[in-house]
Amino acid sequence: MPRRIVIGIRGVGHRVIDSIWRLGYASRFFLLTLLKSGTSLRRFGLVIRELYFTGVLSLIIILVSGLFVGMVLGLQGYETLQKYGAESAVGTLVALSLVRELGPVVAALLFASRAGSAITAEIGLMKATEQLAAMEMMAVDPIARVVAPRFWAGVISMPFLAALFSTIGVFGGYLVAVVVIGVDEGSFWSQMQNAVDFRYDIVNGIIKTCVFGVAVTAIAVFEGYDASPTAEGVSGATTRTVVTSSLAILGLDFVLTSFMFRGMS
Template sequence: MQRIVIDVLGDLGGAVIDGLGRLGRAALFFGRVLGVSHRVLRRFGQVTREMRASGVRSVLIIVVSGLFVGMVLAVQGHDVLQRFGASDSLGVLVALSLVRELGPVVTALLFAGRAGSAIAAEIGLMRATDQLSAMEMMAVDPVARIVGPRFYGAVFSMPLLAAMFSVLGVFGAWLIGVRLIGIDAGSFWSQMQATVDFRHDVLNGLLKSVVFGVAVGLIAVFEGFHAAPTAGGVSSATTRTVVISSLAVLFLDFVMTTWMFRG
């Protein structure tokens, strides 16, 4: 019995120490990535390539998801609002939900699954097949050449994708609310415009998605870069990327929401 307790405590302590060590290494790695920013951004063609790989190829899933989330919000929101005779506020409800929360968060979660995992797998595989070592031996820093462009590709893509998600969501809500249910188009838009504030809601939402872009991008390149050079190592790097970035996005969202929308 005593032994079991010691075992459990030992496992717990080991996990915590392991986790803290990882966090520290991730922070150092973040510093390294930021340190080569000027070199990465000067050769923007590299970043453009990665934006196509992660951003452009995520457009379809973002657009479709945004549309459906918006339509579902409209159906559910209308169901609740009409009990209070407030169907006209549907636009407000949908727009605020999307712009403040669902746009940035769902986009980040989808992006982690669609692009983050791919980035981690790609870099992990390059590690496993010595491509990163080969690059180092050619006097080329893989952090500047491989990691940096992918990181910035994610950072730049995320807010653009989140904006698309929100717009398609509003469009979906308009389709259901105005075209199907028959809410007055005028009050749908005017109430939305009267309530949604550019700086407080729209800009804060975009700021959130930039932070999520940094988080997901960093986790993906970190996990890929430090993957064990085996098939198992690459697969666990991919899984970890999706799991850790999803948790990080939700946690950061909570922190930022309490900070931004407390009032």
């Protein structure tokens, strides 16, 4: 067998082994974070402080994006439904699209790009400047003091941000469909209320946001804690957080949706 092919196969094998090892290390780190969360939950002020940086500072991009997504849904939905004489059902289209899919997924993607990258950069910078090492020297566990509060803040923030995204998105669809185009307001709201089911739409949407919140925040804190203590290392970790989180969100969305719709059938 030619030497180049052998080297190529060997390189692929090394990458696969490294990926499996890294996945195992990340899983161990995640379990360690859960086990050491007692300090953060007892001193909940640590989590509240991170809630501000993780959740409150993400409100602007969530609200503005949700408004425009809802407006686009209202416009496109009206143009499509009008061809079939069902323009009064635009409220149903907007609400179901946001509650089932776009609300959880787009909000999670925005959360990963804004809050997830910030968490990774902050923890990575603390590692690069040896703040984490200094904590260990003072007998302070950096996972309990730094990682766990940020993890729980992200998990708590994500469902609320997704709910706000969907709510403001419905309002954006209302502005375009009812206020601008002139769809009957009563039909808009009544058909929406009849179509949206609390169990299969709202609860499933909440489950998605919770899963996305855990996945994104777990990836963010791990990448920050595992980053190389250099500027290039922190930059690479931040990029990996956004890319890995985005892929995880889309993959988990498919898996969760397949199970949820199977339960509806």
